[in-house]
Structure formats: C-alpha cells, structure tokens
Amino acid sequence: MRKVIYGAACSLDGFIAGSDGSVDWLHHSADVEDIMAEYWKATDTLVMGRKTWEVASAAPPPSDASAFSGITSYVFSRTLKTIDRPGVRLVSNDAGAFVRDLKRQKGKNIIVFGGGDFARSLFEADVIDEVGLNVHPVLLGSGVPLFLDAGHRVKLALTECRPIHGGCVLLTYRVKHARNPGAAGTRKSS
Amino acid sequence: MRKVIYGAACSLDGFIAGSDGSVDWLHHSADVEDIMAEYWKATDTLVMGRKTWEVASAAPPPSDASAFSGITSYVFSRTLKTIDRPGVRLVSNDAGAFVRDLKRQKGKNIIVFGGGDFARSLFEADVIDEVGLNVHPVLLGSGVPLFLDAGHRVKLALTECRPIHGGCVLLTYRVKHARNPGAAGTRKSS
Numbered sequence: 490m491r492k493v494i495y496g497a498a499c500s501l502d503g504f505i506a507g508s509d510g511s512v513d514w515l516h517h518s519a520d521v522e523d524i525m526a527e528y529w530k531a532t533d534t535l536v537m538g539r540k541t542w543e544v545a546s547a548a549p550p551p552s553d554a555s556a557f558s559g560i561t562s563y564v565f566s567r568t569l570k571t572i573d574r575p576g577v578r579l580v581s582n583d584a585g586a587f588v589r590d591l592k593r594q595k596g597k598n599i600i601v602f603g604g605g606d607f608a609r610s611l612f613e614a615d616v617i618d619e620v621g622l623n624v625h626p627v628l629l630g631s632g633v634p635l636f637l638d639a640g641h642r643v644k645l646a647l648t649e650c651r652p653i654h655g656g657c658v659l660l661t662y663r664v665k666h667a668r669n670p671g672a673a674g675t676r677k678s679s
Numbered sequence: 680m681r682k683v684i685y686g687a688a689c690s691l692d693g694f695i696a697g698s699d700g701s702v703d704w705l706h707h708s709a710d711v712e713d714i715m716a717e718y719w720k721a722t723d724t725l726v727m728g729r730k731t732w733e734v735a736s737a738a739p740p741p742s743d744a745s746a747f748s749g750i751t752s753y754v755f756s757r758t759l760k761t762i763d764r765p766g767v768r769l770v771s772n773d774a775g776a777f778v779r780d781l782k783r784q785k786g787k788n789i790i791v792f793g794g795g796d797f798a799r800s801l802f803e804a805d806v807i808d809e810v811g812l813n814v815h816p817v818l819l820g821s822g823v824p825l826f827l828d829a830g831h832r833v834k835l836a837l838t839e840c841r842p843i844h845g846g847c848v849l850l851t852y853r854v855k856h857a858r859n860p861g862a863a864g865t866r867k868s869s
Contacts, residue, residue: 501810501835501852502826503693514832612818620691626835626852628802630828636692638820642704645691645816647846656837660848662691662816 491592493536495601495608496528496621497635498657504632505604510544514627518654521623528621533559533597536588536611539566541603546574563587565607585614592616605634612639615667620645626656641667681782683726685791685798686718686811687825688847694822695794700734704817708844711813718811723749723787726778726801729756731793736764753777755797775804782806795824802829805857810835816846831857 497505498515506512537545542564562577565584572579580587588611591599601608601617611617622635649661687695688705696702727735732754752767755774762769770777778801781789791798791807801807812825839851 501812501850622691624850626837628826628829628833628835630826630830630832636818636820639818640820642820643818645818645846647816647842647848650840650842650848652837652840656835656852658837658840658848658850660691660814662846 491594491596491598492618493588493592493599493601493611493616494528494532494619494621495611495617496619497603498623498625499635500625500627500629500632502628502630503635504629505635506633507629508631508633510633514625514629516625516655516657518657520653520655520657520659524623524653524659528598528600529560531598532600533561534591534599535560535562535602536584536591536599536607537562537564537602538584538604538607538610539564539569541607542566542569542572542577545602546572562602563591583614584610585616588616589614605637608635609637609639612636612643613641615664618664618666619648620660620662620664622658622660623653624658624660643667681784681786681788682808683778683782683789683791683801683806684718684722684809684811685801685807686809687793688813688815689825690815690817690819690822692818692820693825694819695825696823697819698821698823700823704815704819706815706845706847708847710843710845710847710849714813714843714849718788718790719750721788722790723751724781724789725750725752725792726774726781726789726797727752727754727792728774728794728797728800729754729759731797732756732759732762732767735792736762752792753781773804774800775806778806779804795827798825799827799829802826802833803831805854808854808856809838810850810852810854812848812850813843814848814850833857 563580565580567581644665645662689695753770755770757771834855835852841849843849
C-alpha cells in the first residue's frame with residue numbers, strides 16, 4: 490500500500506518556520522537535493538492545509554518545474570471556494586477520511602506538506618505511516634510547530650539516522666499504528 | 680573551562696515528561712547506562728530549578744548512591760526557605776549570573792537537570808555550552824517541554840549523532856555562543 494509521509498525540515502526545538510514565517514535558517518546542500526530527488530521519484534501526491542497552500546501558491550514556481558510534473562496536490566479547506574491551478578484540487582471533506590481513501594487507491598507515496606495543524610488532523614486519524622525529518626542545528630524559540638497534540642501517543646520505530654551536510658540530521662521513523670491498519674479505516678470518519 | 684551541559688531524554692516532539700509527569704515511555708538500556716556513566720565521570724555539579732528538585736527529592740535515593748558522591752547540587756528558588764540535604768545548596772540569586780560564576784571556578788562539568796523553564800533562563804543568559812539529547816521514538820503530544828523560547832535564536836553545531844538501543848537517537852550539540860564567551864559575562868546580570 491502507498492505510504493503517507495510527513496516530511497519536514499525543522500529546528501531542534503520543533504519548528505518548521507520562525508514566528509514571522511522565516512525560513513532563512515534552512516540549510517540547502519547536495520545531501521538535501523539527493524534526498525528530495527529520491528522522495529519525488531517515489532511520490533505522486535501532495536496533501537496540505539489551506540495555510541500551507543497560501544504560502545506555496547504565493548511563491549514563485551520552482552525553477553525545476555519538472556519536479557512537480559505528474560504530481561497531484563490536494564488542498565484541504567472549508568473556506569476556500571475554488572483553486573484554479575493545474576494539478577491542484579480543493580477538498581472540503583474530512584482530511585483523515587479522504588487521505589485514508591487515497592491510500593487505498595493505486596499510486597505512489599503521498600507527502601504531507603507543511604504545518605502542524607494539518608498534520609495533527611492526519612495523526613489524529615492515524616493515517617500517517619512515516620515521519621521524515623531534517624533536523625537543523627538551531628533553536629528558534631517560537632514559530633510554526635512541527636507537531637501538535639494528536640490526542641494520543643504516537644509510537645514510532647526509527648528506520649534511519651544519519652548526519653548530513655551543515656550539521657543537520659536526517660531522522661526517519663515508521664509510525665506504529667494505534668490499531669491494525671485495516672481497523673484504522675473505521676476510526677472517526679465512519 | 681568547565682562546560683555547562685543541558686542533557687535530557689526527550690520525545691521526538693520535545694517533551695521530557697508527559698502532561699501528568701509520566702516517564703513510563705523512557706527506554707533504559709546498556710547504551711544509556713554507558714553514556715550516563717561517562718557523563719557522571721566528567722561531572723561534579725548539578726544545577727536545577729525548584730520543580731525538578733521537588734520531583735528529584737521525592738524520589739527514592741538511587742540504588743547506586745556512589746553515582747552522586749562528590750556531586751554538588753544547586754537548587755534555584757526564590758520561594759524555598761531551606762534545603763536540608765547533604766551536598767545540596769539552595770540559591771536564590773539569578774541563575775544565569777550564578778552559573779556564569781560557577782563556570783569560572785575550577786571543576787568538572789556542570790549538568791543542567793530537568794525542565795524547560797529553568798533551562799530557558801540559562802539559555803537566555805547564554806551560559807549553556809552543550810546540549811545532549813536522547814531522542815525517544817514517540818510523540819507524546821503534550822507534557823513538560825524540553826525547550827522554551829529563550830528570546831533569541833540559539834545556533835548549534837552537531838558534534839555527535841548516533842542511534843542507540845530501542846530506536847533512540849543520541850544527539851550532541853555545541854552551543855555557538857551569541858557573543859564572545861568573555862563578553863557573555865556582562866549580559867543581563869551585571
């Protein structure tokens with residue numbers, strides 16, 4: 490079954506952006522490019538909340554647009570009325586139930602893009618299978634949180650741990666689902 | 680100069696205890712014992728806030744009491760009147776200034792024991808030299824925070840990164856001080 494991956498670059502104190510949205514502390518390197526290239530190869534779907542969409546859609550298109558070719562993005566919002574962008578679909582349904590259904594369809598991996606609020610809803614629904622972090626060597630003190638309280642403990646299994654360029658650390662975990670993967674389908678959204 | 684080390688076992692989402700103070704998720708192993716034995720060898724001083732002291736002093740004495748022989752503990756509190764325990768001293772002065780002064784005295788390393796509130800005051804004063812974490816593979820969701828906002832970015836340099844038993848990860852960082860170590864002495868507490 491395709492995996493749902495929550496991947497992010499974060500500070501050691503668990504922020505994905507500073508309180509002013511700043512990401513000037515992010516370290517770019519060939520290591521990160523290699524890792525991201527592998528991620529993109531295995532991915533055909535992005536899911537994100539409205540706030541992340543607003544940041545992402547305001548940014549200039551990536552210089553390497555091919556990275557996004559063949560990618561379908563789903564933006565979850567109950568307030569947006571329409572999104573007019575090729576490959577981007579607006580969803581007003583419950584994110585957990587929708588992503589659980591996406592997992593059952595054939596396809597490559599699904600990446601959870603951006604902030605803690607949206608990721609929390611997917612942890613609550615227990616549909617996230619993997620957490621991949623690029624932990625940066627800085628304490629920001631405040632900002633956009635990587636993790637918010639999902640209402641239950643989420644047990645993880647470490648699958649990868651290695652230092653990469655710039656004093657960053659790559660940590661990958663498999664999520665130990667709270668119930669049998671089959672049973673998770675009945676949770677909350679039935 | 681002796682180092683001030685903020686060391687803790689924490690969850691991946693940055694808590695050192697659950698919201699009810701629970702630490703049942705902590706994983707004990709021979710790896711941890713070896714690491715702690717090395718820490719104790721190089722340490723002769725503990726510093727902590729009142730809350731950590733109240734938890735620590737309520738716990739039964741460690742089975743291996745020799746681990747604490749030769750260790751002086753300083754408990755920082757403006758509300759406690761007295762502490763009657765051998766090797767434990769109560770300090771009502773500003774923690775940052777006191778620890779900065781301790782660093783100038785001859786001795787082994789100084790370990791910052793326990794929670795985010797007290798550690799924050801030492802990060803604010805820029806007296807912490809090293810951060811050593813044993814990151815556990817769990818998201819607790821809420822609890823006692825490892826880091827609180829020190830009011831400024833704290834830049835770090837990764838010095839060690841390795842997986843240890845139980846899916847835990849040992850991360851050690853050197854703190855890149857905001858000012859020259861000498862200049863830090865004039866900060867806040869002059």
